[in-house]
Amino acid sequence: MEPLQKVSVEFSGVSFSYGKTQVLREVSIATEPGEFFALLGPSGSGKSTLLRLLAGFLHPQWGTIRVGGEDITRVPPWQRDIGMVFQNYALWPHMTVAQNVAFGLEERRLPRAEIDRRVASALDLVGLGDLGARRPGQLSGGQQQRVALARTIAIEPKVLLLDEPLSNLDAKLRIHMRVELLALQRKLGITTIFVTHDQEEALSISDHVAVLDGGVIQQIGTPLELYDNPANRFIATFVGTINLLRGTLEQADGGSVFKSTGTGPIALGRMAAPAGAAEIAIRPHALMLAAPERASEPGRAWVSGTVVSREFLGEFVRYTVRVGDTDLVADQPHHTGEPGFAPGAAISVGINPAQVRLLRA
Helix, strand or coil: CCCCCCCCCCEEEEEEECCCEEEEEEEEEEEECCCCEECCCCCCCCCHHHHHHHCCCCCCCCEEECCCCCEECCCCHCCCCCCECCCCCCCCCCCCCCHHHHEEEEEHCHHHHHHHHHHHHHHHHCCCCCCCCHHHHHHHHHHHHHHHHHHHHHCCCCCEEEEEECCCCCCHHHHHHHHHHHHHHHHHHEEEEEEEEHHHHHHCCCHHHHHHHCCEEEECCCCCHHHHCCCCCHHHHHHCCCCCEEEEEEEEEEEEEEEECCCCCEECCCCCCCCCEEEEEEEEEEEEECCHHHCCCCCEEEEEEEEEEEECCCCCEEEEECCCEEEEEEEEEECCCCCCCCCCCCCEEECCCHHHHCCCC
């Protein structure tokens, strides 16, 4: 199968309501042609509704939707050249794999020879070329997902929509299939919109991510931008694990000092921020734990604490450390033979000022 046409997708001021319940509020998103774009957010945030608006199953009360620069806001679903893979795959159990893949092509009244060519090409592309005669019930969950993908790819859509397609798979297969999804998308070059509530999925395979909450776009950026520079408190707490500290920021000749009743003063170096009430965010991996007598790494702000708990997670150990009246989460690499720190141990916590982020209100 040849690479498909690369097009952009654009939502401009899109709002949608079910009766008096507003689901989306003036959502504006613009994707790059051919990119893998994720819609991420908690349940009820509006991400699946946005996908259905793009597919044409729903129509916005306000705003416009464009694909490749063409306004499709009121275009019927069957005229949009958009393919969608649903969460439950929606395969016909009484049909063979090949018949399932051919279904959309037959509905389009394509010649039989063209249908057979596209079915064979799509099945080969997803690695199921020799399973066309089987029925969905004879396949594994991962294979059924590939059939659903093949059925969608076969119609050669301009845009591919994926509505939480990995949620029905076990953890190990999910990881394997998301790698396959990305490889397939790169091979086809098709613009893909992926809906998920799983931040790991979104961050691992997407070029850009739009995070929604309450029907409002909270931030759009690359996975690194969302993780390293959260736009607000919601992003900081939703994307990854975070430590949040409230206090005041003071400016002195030597730089900025963050003061919190929970942790005491933390020297942060110079920060481009006004003095006053502030909230800082620190990722667990940005904290270093050391015995008090070994807390000497330069460039870090050191505070005293006590280990509350530890959780072994294989590649690293996650500690909860009480600092003043505040609990901080710290992730430390696991090295064979090193005992680590036991609950109750006195400890020093080193904070890397370069990894501290000030959050907007």
